Amino acid sequence: MAKTRWGIVGRGVATCLWVSFACGWFALGAEGVPPAARREALLRASGPGSEAVLAAGLNDENLVVRRTAARLLTQLGATAEASLAKAFGNDDALVRRTVLRALCGLRPERAVGWAERGMADADPAVRRVALDWLIAQESRAGRVLALLVKARGDGDAAVRAAASAALFPFQRENISLRDRKDYDHDVRVVQAIPLPVAGWQFRTDPVDEGHLKGWFRIDVGGTGWSGVEVGKTWEAQGREYDGVAWYRVSLDLPAKPAKVTAVDLAFDGVDEAAWVWLNGEYVGSHDLGKAGWNKAFRLDVTQELRWGGKNVLAVRVFDSASAGGIWKPVRVEVLE
Ligand SMILES: [Ca+2]
Incomplete structure:
Protein backbone atom coordinates (compact mmCIF):
# COMPACT_ATOMS: atom_id res chain seq x y z
CA MET A 1 0.00 0.00 0.00
CA PHE A 168 -29.69 -27.84 40.07
CA PRO A 169 -31.39 -24.67 41.26
CA PHE A 170 -32.12 -25.99 44.73
CA GLN A 171 -30.41 -23.88 47.33
CA ARG A 172 -31.21 -23.67 50.98
CA GLU A 173 -29.13 -23.23 54.05
CA ASN A 174 -30.76 -25.34 56.71
CA ILE A 175 -29.61 -25.18 60.30
CA SER A 176 -31.31 -27.10 63.06
CA LEU A 177 -32.54 -24.93 65.91
CA ARG A 178 -30.14 -26.68 68.27
CA ASP A 179 -27.20 -25.71 66.08
CA ARG A 180 -28.20 -22.08 65.72
CA LYS A 181 -25.84 -19.74 67.48
CA ASP A 182 -28.43 -16.95 67.64
CA TYR A 183 -30.85 -19.10 69.66
CA ASP A 184 -29.84 -18.94 73.30
CA HIS A 185 -32.53 -21.13 74.88
CA ASP A 186 -31.87 -24.72 75.83
CA VAL A 187 -33.09 -27.02 73.09
CA ARG A 188 -33.65 -30.71 73.69
CA VAL A 189 -35.14 -33.64 71.83
CA VAL A 190 -38.40 -34.54 73.55
CA GLN A 191 -39.56 -37.17 71.09
CA ALA A 192 -37.95 -39.26 68.38
CA ILE A 193 -40.09 -40.94 65.73
CA PRO A 194 -38.08 -43.52 63.78
CA LEU A 195 -38.84 -43.72 60.10
CA PRO A 196 -39.68 -47.19 58.81
CA VAL A 197 -36.75 -49.31 57.68
CA ALA A 198 -38.69 -51.06 54.91
CA GLY A 199 -41.21 -49.80 52.40
CA TRP A 200 -38.99 -47.24 50.68
CA GLN A 201 -38.87 -46.88 46.90
CA PHE A 202 -35.53 -46.78 45.13
CA ARG A 203 -34.37 -45.77 41.69
CA THR A 204 -30.94 -45.21 40.22
CA ASP A 205 -30.42 -41.98 38.27
CA PRO A 206 -27.33 -42.61 36.15
CA VAL A 207 -27.70 -39.48 34.01
CA ASP A 208 -28.68 -37.29 36.98
CA GLU A 209 -32.04 -36.19 35.66
CA GLY A 210 -34.36 -37.11 38.52
CA HIS A 211 -34.53 -33.59 39.92
CA LEU A 212 -35.28 -32.29 36.40
CA LYS A 213 -38.10 -34.79 36.11
CA GLY A 214 -39.50 -33.92 39.53
CA TRP A 215 -38.82 -37.20 41.31
CA PHE A 216 -39.05 -35.24 44.56
CA ARG A 217 -42.68 -34.32 44.01
CA ILE A 218 -45.45 -35.72 46.18
CA ASP A 219 -47.00 -37.78 43.42
CA VAL A 220 -44.45 -39.56 41.32
CA GLY A 221 -45.60 -42.43 39.21
CA GLY A 222 -43.88 -44.31 36.48
CA THR A 223 -41.92 -47.47 36.34
CA GLY A 224 -38.35 -47.96 37.35
CA TRP A 225 -38.86 -47.84 41.12
CA SER A 226 -38.26 -50.86 43.31
CA GLY A 227 -38.40 -51.63 47.01
CA VAL A 228 -35.43 -50.92 49.24
CA GLU A 229 -34.59 -50.72 52.92
CA VAL A 230 -32.69 -48.05 54.75
CA GLY A 231 -30.20 -48.85 57.47
CA LYS A 232 -27.99 -50.76 55.04
CA THR A 233 -26.20 -49.86 51.82
CA TRP A 234 -27.74 -50.51 48.44
CA GLU A 235 -24.85 -52.85 47.66
CA ALA A 236 -25.91 -54.94 50.66
CA GLN A 237 -29.25 -55.26 48.88
CA GLY A 238 -27.83 -56.55 45.63
CA ARG A 239 -27.31 -53.28 43.78
CA GLU A 240 -23.80 -52.76 42.52
CA TYR A 241 -23.95 -49.11 41.60
CA ASP A 242 -22.09 -45.82 41.98
CA GLY A 243 -23.70 -42.50 41.13
CA VAL A 244 -26.96 -40.70 41.86
CA ALA A 245 -29.93 -42.63 43.21
CA TRP A 246 -33.26 -41.69 44.77
CA TYR A 247 -35.13 -42.89 47.81
CA ARG A 248 -38.78 -42.14 48.48
CA VAL A 249 -41.00 -43.02 51.39
CA SER A 250 -44.48 -42.19 52.51
CA LEU A 251 -45.07 -41.84 56.23
CA ASP A 252 -48.06 -41.13 58.43
CA LEU A 253 -47.39 -38.95 61.41
CA PRO A 254 -49.45 -38.70 64.60
CA ALA A 255 -51.22 -35.54 65.70
CA LYS A 256 -49.05 -32.61 66.59
CA PRO A 257 -47.50 -32.93 70.07
CA ALA A 258 -48.61 -30.38 72.64
CA LYS A 259 -45.29 -28.61 72.76
CA VAL A 260 -43.19 -28.30 69.63
CA THR A 261 -40.57 -25.62 69.20
CA ALA A 262 -39.00 -27.12 66.08
CA VAL A 263 -38.79 -30.41 64.18
CA ASP A 264 -35.70 -31.99 62.67
CA LEU A 265 -35.21 -34.77 60.19
CA ALA A 266 -32.16 -36.58 61.54
CA PHE A 267 -30.02 -38.87 59.37
CA ASP A 268 -27.41 -40.99 61.13
CA GLY A 269 -25.53 -41.69 57.92
CA VAL A 270 -25.90 -41.36 54.13
CA ASP A 271 -23.03 -42.58 51.99
CA GLU A 272 -21.99 -40.13 50.76
CA ALA A 273 -24.04 -37.02 50.00
CA ALA A 274 -27.76 -36.28 50.24
CA TRP A 275 -30.32 -33.72 49.03
CA VAL A 276 -33.66 -33.83 50.79
CA TRP A 277 -37.23 -32.87 49.86
CA LEU A 278 -40.19 -33.16 52.19
CA ASN A 279 -43.71 -32.96 50.78
CA GLY A 280 -42.33 -31.63 47.51
CA GLU A 281 -40.34 -28.82 49.17
CA TYR A 282 -36.57 -28.72 49.04
CA VAL A 283 -35.27 -28.88 52.59
CA GLY A 284 -31.49 -28.90 52.29
CA SER A 285 -28.44 -31.00 51.70
CA HIS A 286 -25.57 -32.84 53.29
CA ASP A 287 -22.65 -32.64 50.91
CA LEU A 288 -19.15 -32.90 52.32
CA GLY A 289 -17.88 -34.95 49.40
CA LYS A 290 -16.52 -38.39 50.17
CA ALA A 291 -15.86 -37.37 53.78
CA GLY A 292 -19.58 -37.11 54.46
CA TRP A 293 -20.33 -40.81 54.21
CA ASN A 294 -20.37 -41.49 57.98
CA LYS A 295 -21.33 -38.06 59.34
CA ALA A 296 -24.75 -37.69 60.94
CA PHE A 297 -26.73 -34.61 59.93
CA ARG A 298 -30.06 -33.00 60.67
CA LEU A 299 -32.30 -30.67 58.75
CA ASP A 300 -35.01 -28.41 60.14
CA VAL A 301 -38.41 -29.40 58.71
CA THR A 302 -40.65 -27.45 61.08
CA GLN A 303 -42.43 -25.73 58.17
CA GLU A 304 -42.65 -28.67 55.79
CA LEU A 305 -43.72 -31.47 58.11
CA ARG A 306 -47.43 -32.33 58.27
CA TRP A 307 -48.61 -33.60 61.64
CA GLY A 308 -51.61 -35.90 61.67
CA GLY A 309 -51.28 -36.87 58.02
CA LYS A 310 -49.30 -38.33 55.21
CA ASN A 311 -45.81 -37.07 54.40
CA VAL A 312 -43.64 -37.84 51.41
CA LEU A 313 -39.89 -37.80 51.84
CA ALA A 314 -37.53 -37.90 48.86
CA VAL A 315 -33.77 -38.17 49.17
CA ARG A 316 -31.36 -37.83 46.28
CA VAL A 317 -28.17 -39.63 47.18
CA PHE A 318 -24.83 -39.40 45.45
CA ASP A 319 -22.16 -42.01 46.00
CA SER A 320 -18.87 -41.76 44.10
CA ALA A 321 -17.38 -45.14 44.95
CA SER A 322 -17.84 -48.44 46.78
CA ALA A 323 -20.78 -48.77 49.20
CA GLY A 324 -23.58 -46.20 49.04
CA GLY A 325 -27.03 -45.27 50.27
CA ILE A 326 -29.00 -44.36 53.37
CA TRP A 327 -27.15 -46.93 55.45
CA LYS A 328 -28.16 -45.76 58.91
CA PRO A 329 -31.54 -44.93 60.50
CA VAL A 330 -33.59 -41.80 59.86
CA ARG A 331 -35.75 -40.11 62.51
CA VAL A 332 -38.14 -37.26 63.00
CA GLU A 333 -37.01 -35.45 66.14
CA VAL A 334 -39.28 -33.12 68.06
CA LEU A 335 -37.44 -30.27 69.74
CA GLU A 336 -38.56 -28.21 72.66
CA1 LIG B 1 -19.29 -44.66 49.06
Whole structure:
Protein backbone atom coordinates (compact mmCIF):
# COMPACT_ATOMS: atom_id res chain seq x y z
CA MET A 1 0.00 0.00 0.00
CA ALA A 2 1.50 3.28 -1.10
CA LYS A 3 2.17 5.78 1.64
CA THR A 4 0.82 8.66 -0.40
CA ARG A 5 -2.55 7.00 -0.78
CA TRP A 6 -2.60 6.17 2.91
CA GLY A 7 -1.72 9.78 3.71
CA ILE A 8 -4.47 11.20 1.54
CA VAL A 9 -7.11 8.94 2.95
CA GLY A 10 -5.75 9.38 6.44
CA ARG A 11 -6.66 13.05 6.36
CA GLY A 12 -10.27 12.02 6.48
CA VAL A 13 -12.63 11.62 3.53
CA ALA A 14 -16.11 10.15 3.08
CA THR A 15 -16.91 6.70 4.45
CA CYS A 16 -17.38 5.29 0.95
CA LEU A 17 -13.79 6.05 0.22
CA TRP A 18 -12.79 4.36 3.43
CA VAL A 19 -14.71 1.33 2.37
CA SER A 20 -13.10 1.13 -1.05
CA PHE A 21 -9.71 1.89 0.40
CA ALA A 22 -10.01 -0.64 3.20
CA CYS A 23 -11.33 -3.17 0.69
CA GLY A 24 -8.32 -2.55 -1.46
CA TRP A 25 -5.71 -3.13 1.15
CA PHE A 26 -7.41 -6.06 2.82
CA ALA A 27 -7.54 -7.63 -0.61
CA LEU A 28 -3.91 -6.80 -1.33
CA GLY A 29 -2.61 -7.52 2.14
CA ALA A 30 -1.86 -5.14 4.97
CA GLU A 31 1.81 -4.71 4.33
CA GLY A 32 3.11 -1.31 5.28
CA VAL A 33 0.00 -0.10 7.08
CA PRO A 34 0.33 -0.22 10.86
CA PRO A 35 -2.33 -2.22 12.78
CA ALA A 36 -3.65 0.86 14.54
CA ALA A 37 -4.30 2.48 11.17
CA ARG A 38 -5.95 -0.65 9.82
CA ARG A 39 -8.18 -0.75 12.86
CA GLU A 40 -9.00 2.92 12.46
CA ALA A 41 -9.92 2.31 8.84
CA LEU A 42 -12.33 -0.42 9.87
CA LEU A 43 -13.93 1.83 12.44
CA ARG A 44 -14.40 4.54 9.85
CA ALA A 45 -15.68 2.13 7.24
CA SER A 46 -18.21 0.47 9.54
CA GLY A 47 -21.89 0.86 8.88
CA PRO A 48 -24.16 -0.09 5.98
CA GLY A 49 -22.25 -1.54 3.06
CA SER A 50 -19.14 -2.38 5.07
CA GLU A 51 -19.79 -6.14 5.41
CA ALA A 52 -17.13 -7.16 2.86
CA VAL A 53 -14.47 -4.93 4.40
CA LEU A 54 -15.20 -6.12 7.89
CA ALA A 55 -15.26 -9.75 6.75
CA ALA A 56 -11.83 -9.23 5.17
CA GLY A 57 -10.62 -7.64 8.43
CA LEU A 58 -11.40 -10.92 10.22
CA ASN A 59 -8.34 -12.38 8.52
CA ASP A 60 -6.00 -9.59 9.58
CA GLU A 61 -2.76 -10.82 11.08
CA ASN A 62 -3.27 -8.54 14.08
CA LEU A 63 -5.68 -9.83 16.71
CA VAL A 64 -6.91 -6.40 17.76
CA VAL A 65 -7.83 -5.64 14.15
CA ARG A 66 -9.54 -9.03 13.79
CA ARG A 67 -11.53 -8.54 16.96
CA THR A 68 -12.53 -5.03 15.98
CA ALA A 69 -13.75 -6.38 12.65
CA ALA A 70 -15.79 -9.06 14.45
CA ARG A 71 -17.36 -6.57 16.81
CA LEU A 72 -18.28 -4.17 14.00
CA LEU A 73 -19.67 -7.04 11.95
CA THR A 74 -22.03 -7.98 14.77
CA GLN A 75 -23.34 -4.42 14.79
CA LEU A 76 -24.60 -4.92 11.24
CA GLY A 77 -27.10 -7.45 12.61
CA ALA A 78 -29.10 -9.81 10.46
CA THR A 79 -27.90 -8.32 7.17
CA ALA A 80 -24.43 -9.68 7.94
CA GLU A 81 -25.65 -13.12 8.96
CA ALA A 82 -23.75 -14.92 6.20
CA SER A 83 -20.47 -13.23 7.09
CA LEU A 84 -21.04 -13.85 10.80
CA ALA A 85 -21.70 -17.52 10.12
CA LYS A 86 -18.47 -17.70 8.13
CA ALA A 87 -16.62 -15.84 10.87
CA PHE A 88 -17.53 -18.58 13.32
CA GLY A 89 -14.90 -20.64 11.50
CA ASN A 90 -12.20 -18.08 12.43
CA ASP A 91 -9.02 -19.33 14.09
CA ASP A 92 -9.27 -16.67 16.78
CA ALA A 93 -11.41 -17.90 19.69
CA LEU A 94 -12.29 -14.36 20.70
CA VAL A 95 -13.64 -13.69 17.22
CA ARG A 96 -15.70 -16.89 17.44
CA ARG A 97 -16.96 -15.85 20.84
CA THR A 98 -18.05 -12.44 19.63
CA VAL A 99 -19.84 -13.69 16.54
CA LEU A 100 -21.43 -16.63 18.37
CA ARG A 101 -23.02 -14.27 20.87
CA ALA A 102 -24.43 -12.28 17.96
CA LEU A 103 -25.58 -15.36 16.03
CA CYS A 104 -27.46 -16.74 19.04
CA GLY A 105 -29.35 -13.46 19.28
CA LEU A 106 -30.05 -13.05 15.59
CA ARG A 107 -32.82 -15.49 14.67
CA PRO A 108 -34.68 -17.40 17.37
CA GLU A 109 -35.29 -20.39 15.09
CA ARG A 110 -31.56 -20.86 14.50
CA ALA A 111 -30.25 -19.88 17.93
CA VAL A 112 -30.22 -23.35 19.47
CA GLY A 113 -28.35 -24.66 16.44
CA TRP A 114 -25.68 -22.04 17.00
CA ALA A 115 -25.56 -22.83 20.70
CA GLU A 116 -25.02 -26.47 19.78
CA ARG A 117 -22.14 -25.55 17.50
CA GLY A 118 -20.76 -23.29 20.20
CA MET A 119 -20.83 -26.11 22.75
CA ALA A 120 -18.77 -28.20 20.32
CA ASP A 121 -16.06 -25.49 20.06
CA ALA A 122 -12.55 -26.40 21.16
CA ASP A 123 -12.22 -23.26 23.27
CA PRO A 124 -13.95 -23.20 26.68
CA ALA A 125 -14.55 -19.44 26.46
CA VAL A 126 -16.59 -20.02 23.29
CA ARG A 127 -18.47 -22.87 24.95
CA ARG A 128 -19.19 -20.55 27.85
CA VAL A 129 -20.95 -18.09 25.51
CA ALA A 130 -23.10 -20.93 24.17
CA LEU A 131 -23.79 -22.13 27.70
CA ASP A 132 -24.81 -18.67 28.89
CA TRP A 133 -27.35 -18.53 26.07
CA LEU A 134 -28.68 -21.98 27.01
CA ILE A 135 -28.94 -21.04 30.69
CA ALA A 136 -30.84 -17.85 29.83
CA GLN A 137 -33.61 -19.73 28.01
CA GLU A 138 -36.90 -19.76 29.86
CA SER A 139 -38.00 -22.98 28.28
CA ARG A 140 -35.48 -25.73 28.81
CA ALA A 141 -37.23 -28.46 26.93
CA GLY A 142 -35.82 -30.53 24.10
CA ARG A 143 -32.45 -29.58 22.64
CA VAL A 144 -31.78 -26.80 25.17
CA LEU A 145 -32.15 -29.21 28.05
CA ALA A 146 -30.18 -31.93 26.29
CA LEU A 147 -27.29 -29.53 25.66
CA LEU A 148 -27.32 -28.32 29.26
CA VAL A 149 -27.27 -31.88 30.52
CA LYS A 150 -24.37 -32.65 28.20
CA ALA A 151 -22.51 -29.52 29.36
CA ARG A 152 -22.38 -30.94 32.89
CA GLY A 153 -19.79 -33.35 31.52
CA ASP A 154 -17.80 -30.65 29.70
CA GLY A 155 -14.00 -30.85 29.67
CA ASP A 156 -13.73 -27.46 31.35
CA ALA A 157 -14.38 -27.28 35.09
CA ALA A 158 -15.98 -23.81 34.99
CA VAL A 159 -18.35 -24.83 32.18
CA ARG A 160 -19.27 -28.01 34.08
CA ALA A 161 -19.92 -26.07 37.28
CA ALA A 162 -22.07 -23.44 35.56
CA ALA A 163 -24.16 -26.08 33.79
CA SER A 164 -24.60 -28.08 36.98
CA ALA A 165 -25.63 -25.02 38.96
CA ALA A 166 -28.14 -24.03 36.28
CA LEU A 167 -29.65 -27.51 36.30
CA PHE A 168 -29.69 -27.84 40.07
CA PRO A 169 -31.39 -24.67 41.26
CA PHE A 170 -32.12 -25.99 44.73
CA GLN A 171 -30.41 -23.88 47.33
CA ARG A 172 -31.21 -23.67 50.98
CA GLU A 173 -29.13 -23.23 54.05
CA ASN A 174 -30.76 -25.34 56.71
CA ILE A 175 -29.61 -25.18 60.30
CA SER A 176 -31.31 -27.10 63.06
CA LEU A 177 -32.54 -24.93 65.91
CA ARG A 178 -30.14 -26.68 68.27
CA ASP A 179 -27.20 -25.71 66.08
CA ARG A 180 -28.20 -22.08 65.72
CA LYS A 181 -25.84 -19.74 67.48
CA ASP A 182 -28.43 -16.95 67.64
CA TYR A 183 -30.85 -19.10 69.66
CA ASP A 184 -29.84 -18.94 73.30
CA HIS A 185 -32.53 -21.13 74.88
CA ASP A 186 -31.87 -24.72 75.83
CA VAL A 187 -33.09 -27.02 73.09
CA ARG A 188 -33.65 -30.71 73.69
CA VAL A 189 -35.14 -33.64 71.83
CA VAL A 190 -38.40 -34.54 73.55
CA GLN A 191 -39.56 -37.17 71.09
CA ALA A 192 -37.95 -39.26 68.38
CA ILE A 193 -40.09 -40.94 65.73
CA PRO A 194 -38.08 -43.52 63.78
CA LEU A 195 -38.84 -43.72 60.10
CA PRO A 196 -39.68 -47.19 58.81
CA VAL A 197 -36.75 -49.31 57.68
CA ALA A 198 -38.69 -51.06 54.91
CA GLY A 199 -41.21 -49.80 52.40
CA TRP A 200 -38.99 -47.24 50.68
CA GLN A 201 -38.87 -46.88 46.90
CA PHE A 202 -35.53 -46.78 45.13
CA ARG A 203 -34.37 -45.77 41.69
CA THR A 204 -30.94 -45.21 40.22
CA ASP A 205 -30.42 -41.98 38.27
CA PRO A 206 -27.33 -42.61 36.15
CA VAL A 207 -27.70 -39.48 34.01
CA ASP A 208 -28.68 -37.29 36.98
CA GLU A 209 -32.04 -36.19 35.66
CA GLY A 210 -34.36 -37.11 38.52
CA HIS A 211 -34.53 -33.59 39.92
CA LEU A 212 -35.28 -32.29 36.40
CA LYS A 213 -38.10 -34.79 36.11
CA GLY A 214 -39.50 -33.92 39.53
CA TRP A 215 -38.82 -37.20 41.31
CA PHE A 216 -39.05 -35.24 44.56
CA ARG A 217 -42.68 -34.32 44.01
CA ILE A 218 -45.45 -35.72 46.18
CA ASP A 219 -47.00 -37.78 43.42
CA VAL A 220 -44.45 -39.56 41.32
CA GLY A 221 -45.60 -42.43 39.21
CA GLY A 222 -43.88 -44.31 36.48
CA THR A 223 -41.92 -47.47 36.34
CA GLY A 224 -38.35 -47.96 37.35
CA TRP A 225 -38.86 -47.84 41.12
CA SER A 226 -38.26 -50.86 43.31
CA GLY A 227 -38.40 -51.63 47.01
CA VAL A 228 -35.43 -50.92 49.24
CA GLU A 229 -34.59 -50.72 52.92
CA VAL A 230 -32.69 -48.05 54.75
CA GLY A 231 -30.20 -48.85 57.47
CA LYS A 232 -27.99 -50.76 55.04
CA THR A 233 -26.20 -49.86 51.82
CA TRP A 234 -27.74 -50.51 48.44
CA GLU A 235 -24.85 -52.85 47.66
CA ALA A 236 -25.91 -54.94 50.66
CA GLN A 237 -29.25 -55.26 48.88
CA GLY A 238 -27.83 -56.55 45.63
CA ARG A 239 -27.31 -53.28 43.78
CA GLU A 240 -23.80 -52.76 42.52
CA TYR A 241 -23.95 -49.11 41.60
CA ASP A 242 -22.09 -45.82 41.98
CA GLY A 243 -23.70 -42.50 41.13
CA VAL A 244 -26.96 -40.70 41.86
CA ALA A 245 -29.93 -42.63 43.21
CA TRP A 246 -33.26 -41.69 44.77
CA TYR A 247 -35.13 -42.89 47.81
CA ARG A 248 -38.78 -42.14 48.48
CA VAL A 249 -41.00 -43.02 51.39
CA SER A 250 -44.48 -42.19 52.51
CA LEU A 251 -45.07 -41.84 56.23
CA ASP A 252 -48.06 -41.13 58.43
CA LEU A 253 -47.39 -38.95 61.41
CA PRO A 254 -49.45 -38.70 64.60
CA ALA A 255 -51.22 -35.54 65.70
CA LYS A 256 -49.05 -32.61 66.59
CA PRO A 257 -47.50 -32.93 70.07
CA ALA A 258 -48.61 -30.38 72.64
CA LYS A 259 -45.29 -28.61 72.76
CA VAL A 260 -43.19 -28.30 69.63
CA THR A 261 -40.57 -25.62 69.20
CA ALA A 262 -39.00 -27.12 66.08
CA VAL A 263 -38.79 -30.41 64.18
CA ASP A 264 -35.70 -31.99 62.67
CA LEU A 265 -35.21 -34.77 60.19
CA ALA A 266 -32.16 -36.58 61.54
CA PHE A 267 -30.02 -38.87 59.37
CA ASP A 268 -27.41 -40.99 61.13
CA GLY A 269 -25.53 -41.69 57.92
CA VAL A 270 -25.90 -41.36 54.13
CA ASP A 271 -23.03 -42.58 51.99
CA GLU A 272 -21.99 -40.13 50.76
CA ALA A 273 -24.04 -37.02 50.00
CA ALA A 274 -27.76 -36.28 50.24
CA TRP A 275 -30.32 -33.72 49.03
CA VAL A 276 -33.66 -33.83 50.79
CA TRP A 277 -37.23 -32.87 49.86
CA LEU A 278 -40.19 -33.16 52.19
CA ASN A 279 -43.71 -32.96 50.78
CA GLY A 280 -42.33 -31.63 47.51
CA GLU A 281 -40.34 -28.82 49.17
CA TYR A 282 -36.57 -28.72 49.04
CA VAL A 283 -35.27 -28.88 52.59
CA GLY A 284 -31.49 -28.90 52.29
CA SER A 285 -28.44 -31.00 51.70
CA HIS A 286 -25.57 -32.84 53.29
CA ASP A 287 -22.65 -32.64 50.91
CA LEU A 288 -19.15 -32.90 52.32
CA GLY A 289 -17.88 -34.95 49.40
CA LYS A 290 -16.52 -38.39 50.17
CA ALA A 291 -15.86 -37.37 53.78
CA GLY A 292 -19.58 -37.11 54.46
CA TRP A 293 -20.33 -40.81 54.21
CA ASN A 294 -20.37 -41.49 57.98
CA LYS A 295 -21.33 -38.06 59.34
CA ALA A 296 -24.75 -37.69 60.94
CA PHE A 297 -26.73 -34.61 59.93
CA ARG A 298 -30.06 -33.00 60.67
CA LEU A 299 -32.30 -30.67 58.75
CA ASP A 300 -35.01 -28.41 60.14
CA VAL A 301 -38.41 -29.40 58.71
CA THR A 302 -40.65 -27.45 61.08
CA GLN A 303 -42.43 -25.73 58.17
CA GLU A 304 -42.65 -28.67 55.79
CA LEU A 305 -43.72 -31.47 58.11
CA ARG A 306 -47.43 -32.33 58.27
CA TRP A 307 -48.61 -33.60 61.64
CA GLY A 308 -51.61 -35.90 61.67
CA GLY A 309 -51.28 -36.87 58.02
CA LYS A 310 -49.30 -38.33 55.21
CA ASN A 311 -45.81 -37.07 54.40
CA VAL A 312 -43.64 -37.84 51.41
CA LEU A 313 -39.89 -37.80 51.84
CA ALA A 314 -37.53 -37.90 48.86
CA VAL A 315 -33.77 -38.17 49.17
CA ARG A 316 -31.36 -37.83 46.28
CA VAL A 317 -28.17 -39.63 47.18
CA PHE A 318 -24.83 -39.40 45.45
CA ASP A 319 -22.16 -42.01 46.00
CA SER A 320 -18.87 -41.76 44.10
CA ALA A 321 -17.38 -45.14 44.95
CA SER A 322 -17.84 -48.44 46.78
CA ALA A 323 -20.78 -48.77 49.20
CA GLY A 324 -23.58 -46.20 49.04
CA GLY A 325 -27.03 -45.27 50.27
CA ILE A 326 -29.00 -44.36 53.37
CA TRP A 327 -27.15 -46.93 55.45
CA LYS A 328 -28.16 -45.76 58.91
CA PRO A 329 -31.54 -44.93 60.50
CA VAL A 330 -33.59 -41.80 59.86
CA ARG A 331 -35.75 -40.11 62.51
CA VAL A 332 -38.14 -37.26 63.00
CA GLU A 333 -37.01 -35.45 66.14
CA VAL A 334 -39.28 -33.12 68.06
CA LEU A 335 -37.44 -30.27 69.74
CA GLU A 336 -38.56 -28.21 72.66
CA1 LIG B 1 -19.29 -44.66 49.06
